[in-house]
Amino acid sequence: MPGSIRLPNALGEIVSYQLQPQRSIPTITGTLQSRTVFSAAHVVSDPLADMDPLHQSALDWELTLAYRRYLWSLGLSVAEAMDTAQRGMGLTWETSKELIRLSVREAQAVGGKIACGAGTDHLSAGPTVTIADVERAYEEQVAYIEGLGGQVILMASRALARCAQSPEDYMRVYGKILSQVSQPVILHWLGDMFDPNLKGYWGHEDLGQAMEVCLQIIHEYQGKIDGIKISLLDAEKEIEMRRRLPESVRMYTGDDFNYPSLIKGDEQGYSHALLGIFDAIAPVAAASIQAMDHGNLSLYDELLDPTVELSRHIFQKPTFAYKTGIVFMAYLNGHQPHFRMVGGAEGARSIVHLSKLFVLADQAGLLRDSELAMKRMRNALILAGIE
Template sequence: MPKLLLPRSDGTLAAYTPGGVRTFEIPRGTVPQSRIAYSAAHVVCDPLADADPLNRAMIDWEATMAYRRHLWSLGMAVAEAMDTAQRGMGLNWERSKELIARSLAEARSAGGRIACGAGTDHLAPGPTVTLEQVEAAYEEQCGFVESHGGRVILMASRALCAAAKSPEDYERVYGNVLRQVSQPVILHWLGGMFDPNLTGYWGHDDLDEAMEVCLRIIRSHADKVDGIKISLLDADKEIAMRRRLPANVKMYTGDDFNYAHLIHGDEHGFSHALLGIFDAIAPAAAAALHALDAGDSEGFHRILEKTVPLSRHIFQAPTYAYKTGIVFMAYLNGHQSHFRMIGGAEGARSIVHLSELFILADQAGLLEDADMAAERMKRVLAVAGVMA
């Protein structure tokens, strides 16, 4: 195995030799039965496009679709055009429409499960934005997804967060939108740590008060809500809400810190998954879920708990920079030929952060080819001036 010199947080360089490859037992083409597992998938930019990477980055469609086929082959469902795909953070609505249309067609061809984000990101927040404009923006995006045969993930709205004056404004907007969708949607409550522009969503800074508003909306429109994904990085809040949902409404964990025990659940229930980290740890997630299907709780925890330190590292503050780690994992594992991102987001994490990520991924058995991963790590180190 090749030896690397990795920069550490104390300013030193430490020798590290990858430990090799773990083989996960995954029945290919078999979908886990006991839990629904969506992976929020990233996009691969085209690094050779003659376009401004900050304002008009181009997508490598073949590599992007190939990654979705990879996820489906592992039994994962795909959550498309979400924040993991840099939605609203480099990926605008015009580009998102093409991504959604292409992915829905690919899903039909591959027999893969998919749901797509619909929000209001083509409506810039501002003091003159009205609730009617927010509703119209939601209706446009939901209509686009459904017109292409897709299921909607109703994303949180920066414009609504800025325009709403009370919790009742959220109830009005969500109620009007939900009454119009043709099939049940997945709601998405994204915490301020993921997007500071969404702080105070549902009309309250206090999460318990915000939860009451969200639950009122769900109960009033339970026939139009398949489930809710919450990304608050607070396991106790998720469990408390999960226990209060209507019987037909699912909880999809978006907690990239505590997903293992939330998915496993307790005597009162469990969470399904809609996670950004499942993009990076898909083989381990698939193997763990199949162990759970087989009644092997010990095997489930043994596999998945090894990934938690990696996930906590990738999602450390500032949490919204987690996309960099997700794409870096795809690069290390050969799912794309380069470490470039739309919006230049590959520069959002330090070389020390990426070096620790490499170690944690290796320890979790998530480097598919240790020699290739080490060679690619060396290239990134060289750009940072570290010549191993």
């Protein structure tokens, strides 16, 4: 029988929790077919690097790449150097370049699908930045990724959000970059709940008006666009936009609250996926898509629905701190031997938050080894002064 562990709750009490019997997750066989599914992958920091963690980033390259091999082994695709990897939130562009180079090489070696984030994070989003500066910054990062043979995810730009005066500035920048890319890219519309610096993206704070600008760009450059990932945590807005995309352009859901229904779709279409939560729930995510491939939608629901409460907990406000929960899941499941993060982000969530995460992960059948998970949960509790 699984053991029990004493955990703090939101009332300040320490209560006993009995772990559930291990849940069986179907083994993945073959490739996933009915949806294109990207997991935005986290990075494993190097806890022994002697550096200033607020201004420098150092990774454990072997463990970071090993996790990508794990995702590929499940049939998932990897979205590299995105916000889940703490891009622009601890991970510098210089370290991101090496991460992208090594991951693209690894993908080519194992036959894994990968797409990589190109942004402007090496450009300061200060008051003197210009639209021309933003264009050059995008061009540099796009050229680097395409030079390695990688597909580009065109990330939202803090610098552009800072200096743009109108929707026309967004049309100018995206038009110039899209006209130059050598293969179709994935656009990324990241809501300000994930990054407050992106408030008013596309030139409007109103989501409906912003969507009109984004759709205008997509329709004009549809031959250069594979799809768009939107991370707005608004299922209705995603469905509305999905129905208005050109036939050749995919919707990749970035909605970590409503992904099961958005991926399943309706009579008018469905979303593919590019999700941070698929890093934490990778085995179940892959198994659910395989179930869909086999036409077994009841198994799809049975596998994926129990993960939603965990995802909503991990992505609760402040949403940008979700990376802490993603890495804590990797620590609990033995993918890395420590719970340290780039920029010290392991401290971004409380021990009460992490304790509830542990419970929800267990209830969703996502703890691979309950004894190891309990041992590591206890390590976190001890650091919080809970013996």
